[in-house]
Structures are given as structure tokens and as C-alpha cells.
Amino acid sequence: MxxxxxxxxxxxxxxxxxxxxxxxxxxxxxxxxxxxxxxxxxxxxxxxxxxxxxxxxxxxxxxxxxxxxxxxxxxxxxxxxxxxxxxxxxxxxxxxxxxxxxxxxxxxxxxxxxxxxxxxxxxxxxxxxxxxxxxxxxxxxxxxxxxxxxxxxxxxxxxxxxxxxxxxxxxxxxxxxxxxxxxxxxxxxxxxxxxxxxxxxxxxxxxxxxxxxxxxxxxxxxxxxxxxxxxxxxxxxxxxxxxxxxxxxxxxxxxxxxxxxxxxxxxxxxxxxxxNQDEYLAFGAAAHGLFDGIRHAFISEKETYVRFHEQHQKQRDRLYFNPELLAEYKRLDVEEMASDVMIYGLRLIKGVSIDRFINRFGYSPRDRWQEAIDKFERQNLLEQKEEYLRLTPQALLISNEVLQYFLD
Ligand code: SF4
Structure with missing residues (x-):
């Protein structure tokens, strides 16, 4: 396909x-x-x-x-x-x-x-x-x-x-x-x-x-x-x-x-x-999740989290994403999600699969970040190995300097 x-x-x-x-x-x-x-x-x-x-x-x-x-x-x-x-x-x-x-x-x-x-x-x-x-x-x-x-x-x-x-x-x-x-x-x-x-x-x-x-x-x-x-x-x-x-x-x-x-x-x-920025549900005070393109976090006040559930135990129309429990609820657009895939994925020594990236987002990382990727390849901080774009060993300890370029 x-x-x-x-x-x-x-x-x-x-x-x-x-x-x-x-x-x-x-x-x-x-x-x-x-x-x-x-x-x-x-x-x-x-x-x-x-x-x-x-x-x-x-x-x-x-x-x-x-x-x-x-x-x-x-x-x-x-x-x-x-x-x-x-x-x-x-x-x-x-x-x-x-x-x-x-x-x-x-x-x-x-x-x-x-x-x-x-x-x-x-x-x-x-x-x-x-x-x-x-x-x-x-x-x-x-x-x-x-x-x-x-x-x-x-x-x-x-x-x-x-x-x-x-x-x-x-x-x-x-x-x-x-x-x-x-x-x-x-x-x-x-x-x-x-x-x-x-x-x-x-x-x-x-x-x-x-x-x-x-x-x-x-x-x-x-x-x-x-x-x-x-x-x-x-x-x-x-x-x-x-x-x-x-x-x-x-x-x-x-x-x-x-x-x-x-x-x-x-x-x-x-x-x-x-x-890999795949999906995960989260439960508990201060728990963070990513589901259906929504990055979310529940309130960190334990007592409020507990009381809410004690008061709504019998209610049938309760939801996972209950507004009263959410400290963060952000529907990521495709560009934000693609940025996150690069920022988290480049932490892996194997790197980010370009094929999977294209399959998810419809374009290659090079289409969007060509200038930054060229620059880091010249500086020997990024390299492509087969279908993976990855940090070089010398970039591992200064990874944040490289990753910040994929923020937008
Ligand atoms: S305070 Fe608790 S969560 Fe924090 S480092 Fe110590 S054991 Fe771990």
C-alpha cells in the first residue's frame, strides 16, 4: 500500500x-x-x-x-x-x-x-x-x-x-x-x-x-x-x-x-x-498517557483524585478522560506527533525507522528537517544506517543539542 x-x-x-x-x-x-x-x-x-x-x-x-x-x-x-x-x-x-x-x-x-x-x-x-x-x-x-x-x-x-x-x-x-x-x-x-x-x-x-x-x-x-x-x-x-x-x-x-x-x-x-510514541493508557494521580493522539496527564493531588472516584463510583457515564481529573489534555496535530517521534525515537541507539515514519505521517524526516539533518550529518552527530536515522556514538552525551532541532 x-x-x-x-x-x-x-x-x-x-x-x-x-x-x-x-x-x-x-x-x-x-x-x-x-x-x-x-x-x-x-x-x-x-x-x-x-x-x-x-x-x-x-x-x-x-x-x-x-x-x-x-x-x-x-x-x-x-x-x-x-x-x-x-x-x-x-x-x-x-x-x-x-x-x-x-x-x-x-x-x-x-x-x-x-x-x-x-x-x-x-x-x-x-x-x-x-x-x-x-x-x-x-x-x-x-x-x-x-x-x-x-x-x-x-x-x-x-x-x-x-x-x-x-x-x-x-x-x-x-x-x-x-x-x-x-x-x-x-x-x-x-x-x-x-x-x-x-x-x-x-x-x-x-x-x-x-x-x-x-x-x-x-x-x-x-x-x-x-x-x-x-x-x-x-x-x-x-x-x-x-x-x-x-x-x-x-x-x-x-x-x-x-x-x-x-x-x-x-x-x-x-x-x-x-x-516509539505508541499508545498507552494511564491510571492514578500524576499518571501520564498518550491515546488516540491525545497527550494527557491526571491531576497530581492524590486526595482529589481519590475523592472524585469515591463520589462517582456508581455513575454509569463516567469516562477515562474526565475533565475534572485532567491536568493536561492536548490533542496533538500530525506535525507535533511527528516531532515527538523524532525526539523520543532518536534516544534509541537503533534510531528512528524512516519507513515507519513515512507510513505514519506520509513524508520522510528529510522532507521536513533536511537542513538540520544535513548539518548534523556533516558534524558526525547523526547518521543513516539502512532505514534508520540515528545519533552517532559521539552525540549520545549531547543528545539534547541535536534533539531540540526536531521540536518544530
Ligand atoms: S523518593 Fe521515591 S520515587 Fe523518588 S527516588 Fe526516592 S524512592 Fe524513587
Missing amino acids: NHNFPIKSMQEAVMREGCAVKLGLYIHIPFCRSKCSYCAFVSAAPRDDQEMDRYVNAVMTHIRASSNMARNRELSTIFFGGGTPSLIGGKRLALLLECIFETFSIADNVEITLEANPESATAELFQHLTPLGLNRVSLGVQSMHDEELKQLGRIHSVATVERAASAIREAGIPNVSMDLIFALPGQTVRRWEDTLQKILRLTPDHLSVYGLSFEEGTLFHRLNQKGRLEPVLDETYVRMYNRTRDLLTTYGFWHYEISNWSRPDRECRHNLIYW
């Missing part, structure tokens, strides 16, 4: 690919036991069990009200993110999973991910979830040195990480990811490499490795503003990143996204939905 003609709406772009397009589902759990020094996410400690029960009930009410959203579509991924989803315990998470299964069609090979922190990743937690198909855990490790964990404001120790890793393996979870942070204030390249070596002994299938940034609203940002906490030198940052790439490649990991490495066939399929 020849799609090489302009299209007018986002719906048309979605329809061209039809039901074959993957559909994900994200649930946000906005609870954490305490606040880490570098964290700008929406999360707070739960007051008591009742607060967590009410939140889970509200999310289930929202899910049931949205059964019409994915007719004729199967969920290919389910992701519990936060916050600290493992904190609410196996019984509540199992209720949420059962509610999803009752409401939507589920693909046979669905990927179900739980973000967990070491102190709450226990055998008891997994007893509730592995029978329901939990098959991926993303463990927030961050460092394998106790004093660095303390500096980050984490409440776990290296010993807790090791216990959690054993519990996950004993539960038979086939895909285990671990999150790490490098470029901590005062950290040396050797110290960082030591964390990597120690984490590799725990045999993860996937690693997400991010450089520390000083986000506004965090303790680290305030200390930095007062001159009491300095980031590592740029040169140290680059050496740490390059060392990560070399070491993980040596150990058989595939570098598939700027900050993510996996064993063969262990990429995070849910995050690939984000990077």
Missing part, C-alpha cells in the same frame, strides 16, 4: 497502523516511605493503610470506567511505576492486576513490570504477584556503596539490595532490571566502576543508568544553589558514561537506548512504547 501522501489528522496516522500498534497501560503509585535527596517525582509517605486502600480503590474505579477505551485492542505491557509501587504490598497490587485483567483484553505475551525498592522487594510480595503473571521487576538500587546510598537519602543498604535480588530470583521473575545513578558529588570513576562490577555479580538482565541531575525542588538542588554540593566535572561525567558502555558491552549487554542496556530480548517493552 502506498501511503506517501499527506495526512490531516492524528487519528488518520493511528488508523494507518491500526490494531497492530502496541498498547501499554501505566499505573502510578505515588507513595514512598521517605523522600530521596535528588528526587523531583510526585510522591509522599502514606499516612496509614486506609490511605493506600482508598487510593487502590480509586484507581480500580477509574480502570473499570475505562473499559471502552481499548475495544479490539490487547494490552501488550502493564507497568506499575512510582513512587514506590512495592510499598503498597502484594495484596493491593494483586487487586489492581485482577481489575486490569477483568477490564481489558491481554496479549498472551504481556510484559508486566513492577518498580520495587530493595526494602520492600520481599518474598511475600512476589507470592501474591508471580501467580498473576508478574514477569519483570525494576529494582531501584542506585549505588552499591552504603555511604553513597546515605548521601542520596536512600533508606536501603547494599545488604538489602542483595537480599532483594535473591528474593526476586527465587520468585522466578525472568526479567530483572536494576537502576543505577552515576556522577554523584565526590564520586570517582573507580568508585563508579566498583558499583558496576558489584551489580554485575547480581546478574541483572537489564540496567538503567542515569547521570545525577540537580532537579529543582530537591534537597540536592538547594544545596547546590548554596554552593554546598558540586556536580562532578564534565570530563569525569563523560569518562563514567564511556566506562559504563565499555564494561557492559564486554559483559554481553546490548546498549539499546541512551541510558539503558539489556541482555538479548530483555529490553523494556513498555518503555519502548514511550520511545
